[in-house]
Amino acid sequence: MKIITEIKTAVQNFLKCGVTGWCLEVMFTSVESIAAGDWRLMGKTSLLMFPIYGLGALLGPIGKGVDGWLGDGGGRTDDPGMLPARDRAIRHGMIYMVLIFAVEYASGMWLRSHGMCPWDYSGRHSNINGLIRLDFAPLWFGTGLLFEQITKKKGG
Secondary structure, three states, rough: HHHHHHHHHHHHHHHHHHHHHHHHHHHHHHHHHHOOOOOOOOOOOOOOOOHHHHHHHHHHHHHHHHHHHOOOOOOOOOOOOOHHHHHHHHHHHHHHHHHHHHHOOOOOHHHHOOOOOOOOOOOOEEEEEEEEEEEHHHHHHHHHHHHHHHHHHOOO
């Protein structure tokens, strides 16, 4: 029965991250439309983005795994060997940002090779092969932490 519960939780977290990512993208592209002089604030996304954002459900477990690997996964700050919560959040945000960039790049390469990539950052500053924008680093840092929070076990 425990495996059923774990699968159910994993699916729920995948769905939470997929929907959250879609909403964030629609809001971001709506605000971005102002720069183009379109005050209708029309946002957009693609159905293809849902599973990519859904992978955000893996970030929390990866962060916990890194904490355990480094020996400070207990979350207690009264132990001098434990990392303070603020520092842990910075560590997690940095890890998540790098992982999000890696998934964005890899999925973009795969989608582009099939003529289906819904984004193209070519011509934008700080882009790499039109697939990622390094100036989005703070956005991915925050998005990773948000995904961690919305998938965190209650009371955990």
